[in-house]
Amino acid sequence: MSKSIFKLSILASSMLFFITGCTVVRDDAISKEYNKVQTTKKHLEVAAEMQKDVTTQNTLESTIASLAAQMLENKKMDTTKPVLITSFVRLDEFKKTTEFGRIVSESLINELSNRGFDITEFRGQMAVSINDEGEYFISRKPHELKNKIPNTYVVVGTYSRQLGKIMLNARVIDNITGKIITSARATYIHGVKDDCIIFKDCAPARTINLVKER
Numbered sequence: 001m002s003k004s005i006f007k008l009s010i011l012a013s014s015m016l017f018f019i020t021g022c023t024v025v026r027d028d029a030i031s032k033e034y035n036k037v038q039t040t041k042k043h044l045e046v047a048a049e050m051q052k053d054v055t056t057q058n059t060l061e062s063t064i065a066s067l068a069a070q071m072l073e074n075k076k077m078d079t080t081k082p083v084l085i086t087s088f089v090r091l092d093e094f095k096k097t098t099e100f101g102r103i104v105s106e107s108l109i110n111e112l113s114n115r116g117f118d119i120t121e122f123r124g125q126m127a128v129s130i131n132d133e134g135e136y137f138i139s140r141k142p143h144e145l146k147n148k149i150p151n152t153y154v155v156v157g158t159y160s161r162q163l164g165k166i167m168l169n170a171r172v173i174d175n176i177t178g179k180i181i182t183s184a185r186a187t188y189i190h191g192v193k194d195d196c197i198i199f200k201d202c203a204p205a206r207t208i209n210l211v212k213e214r
Helices: 002-055 060-073 098-115
Strands: 081-085 125-129 134-138 153-162 165-174 178-188
Touching: 002 178, 060 098, 060 165, 060 178, 081 098, 098 153, 098 165
Parallel strands: 081 153
Antiparallel strands: 125 134, 153 165, 165 178
16 A cells, blocks of 8 residues: 555656646746747837937938948948948949939038048049139049049948938948948938929920911
């Protein structure tokens, strides 16, 4: 009788240990999944704050300032290496830009230069040219420019026209290794129904020919 009771006690202890062990394992798994969910929620909250206060702007000036500030957040940009800035281009056509793309790049020259970066103006001619209307140094004609560009960081950017907004992406690339040093994105909410006013590509107004009635 006592042996039977002893065996039952051992069996009960084993079952209790087994059940308790499973419970611990199950609780650990649930705890890990819960922590993942909480971490993801925090990342989403940060992303929402980033979108609200940093990457979404209502003026072109603040959009450009946002791009510059984001690029400078990356500590890899703490360098004395020269920085060359190119025109922002259309996302669907890397060889086409507009006055808008040129304005963004020209403004970034100002933003980064004022923050102490060594900006290289690669469009400088070999000499100053003069005509009856003025004096000129920068040019977009390849034969008037220097043949080689020094070891620099190159700022490149794209823009995409969306309904009521323009999405911009910029990145700084090492022109020797091709590595991306830092990047930034911004959304310019202009609220204009037809953005052809911004890009100056509106269709010409309809014209009516006047003819003499016969």
